[in-house]
Amino acid sequence: MTTSLAAKIAREYGTPAVVIDMDRVERNIQRIQSACNAAGVANRPHIKTHKSPELAKLQVAAGAKGITCQKIGEAEIMAEAGIDDILISYNLIGEEKMARLAALMGKAEMTVAADNPTVIAGLPAAGAAAGRDLGVVIECDTGRKRAGVETPAEAVALAKLVADTPGIAFKGFMFYPTEDGWAEAQRFHDEALAGVRSHGLEPAIVSTGGSPNMKNVGKLKGATEHRPGTYIYNDRMQVAAGVASLDDCALTVYSTVVSRAAADRGILDAGSKTLTSDPGGGLDGFGLILEHPEARIARFAEEHGMLDLARCNERPKVGDVVRVVPNHVCVVVNMVDEVVMVRGEEIVGILPVVARGKLR
Numbered sequence: 005m006t007t008s009l010a011a012k013i014a015r016e017y018g019t020p021a022v023v024i025d026m027d028r029v030e031r032n033i034q035r036i037q038s039a040c041n042a043a044g045v046a047n048r049p050h051i052k053t054h055k056s057p058e059l060a061k062l063q064v065a066a067g068a069k070g071i072t073c074q075k076i077g078e079a080e081i082m083a084e085a086g087i088d089d090i091l092i093s094y095n096l097i098g099e100e101k102m103a104r105l106a107a108l109m110g111k112a113e114m115t116v117a118a119d120n121p122t123v124i125a126g127l128p129a130a131g132a133a134a135g136r137d138l139g140v141v142i143e144c145d146t147g148r149k150r151a152g153v154e155t156p157a158e159a160v161a162l163a164k165l166v167a168d169t170p171g172i173a174f175k176g177f178m179f180y181p182t183e184d185g186w187a188e189a190q191r192f193h194d195e196a197l198a199g200v201r202s203h204g205l206e207p208a209i210v211s212t213g214g215s216p217n218m219k220n221v222g223k224l225k226g227a228t229e230h231r232p233g234t235y236i237y238n239d240r241m242q243v244a245a246g247v248a249s250l251d252d253c254a255l256t257v258y259s260t261v262v263s264r265a266a267a268d269r270g271i272l273d274a275g276s277k278t279l280t281s282d283p284g285g286g287l288d289g290f291g292l293i294l295e296h297p298e299a300r301i302a303r304f305a306e307e308h309g310m311l312d313l314a315r316c317n318e319r320p321k322v323g324d325v326v327r328v329v330p331n332h333v334c335v336v337v338n339m340v341d342e343v344v345m346v347r348g349e350e351i352v353g354i355l356p357v358v359a360r361g362k363l364r
Contacts, residue, residue, distance in 0.1 A: 048071060167203070194226075
């Protein structure tokens with residue numbers, strides 16, 4: 005079924021088109037800011053989802069305490085736009101990155117994460133070049149098995165190393181607990197806290213993370229801030245995690261049905277180069293078609309989304325424009341240079357995805 009808005013978008017921009025509902029965006033910003041306020045922790049949203057200085061400014065205006073970036077390239081875009089409190093939640097290595105980090109320290113209050121002595125050994129170069137200490141948080145793993153030290157003793161040793169190294173300063177700890185691992189995170193935190201205090205250190209930052217963890221925000225005693233990202237748009241993974249509804253999904257991909265070669269199958273003009281092949285942690289298919297929720301986007305070619313329509317009572321026709329909620333919205337945004345902004349049935353503008361494609 006092609007609505008009047010879908011017809012406008014198809015006519016003016018073509019499909020596939022990545023579209024954000026600004027009313028939902030603003031509602032999501034306010035909802036999560038209010039949840040952080042109620043939990044007594046600062047909101048430091050991760051911009052990896054939207055990659056837009058304009059949306060980051062909306063988050064800060066709503067009450068966010070700075071932002072989180074994953075790449076120096078993202079942080080450079082945000083600092084240039086006037087965002088002046090930035091955490092880079094990733095290990096940074098290399099002289100080229102240290103030079104860029106030093107330049108950033110002249111524009112914004114910068115904090116970086118580290119989980120090993122090699123990373124820490126390189127960071128003083130940025131502080132020396134900037135003429136002031138660079139803040140460092142120790143990343144701690146409590147079950148997700150990504151980056152992060154695995155024991156409180158390691159966290160304490162790294163904190164002391166940072167504190168004893170000229171040019172850098174110990175700022176605290178960074179956690180990304182699993183959704184059901186907050187008791188373990190609390191034990192880790194309490195032991196690490198006691199350890200650093202025995203060396204005369206006090207964490208100013210205890211940062212927890214993740215939109216899927218919004219159900220747990222504030223549960224870690226001692227936490228000072230939370231780093232949600234996906235919440236601004238939401239996606240099928242957030243719905244499956246129980247932290248968003250379909251009505252909270254602010255980004256959809258408008259796509260045209262371009263083939264119906266057989267009764268039980270069809271083709272969308274959105275393939276892996278648009279929706280990406282992210283399975284969303286085991287979701288059924290590669291996106292949810294709002295007009296035909298029984299349909300499955302079963303597989304992809306680069307420009308083809310192969311539809312399995314066997315379960316559909318009402319099946320789309322060639323030429324229909326449909327809206328797809330992606331499995332994982334962050335990777336979809338990183339595929340496009342701009343998104344179309346709408347309110348109700350009206351197109352209100354184009355938003356450049358300024359910080360997309362930053363590999364470093």
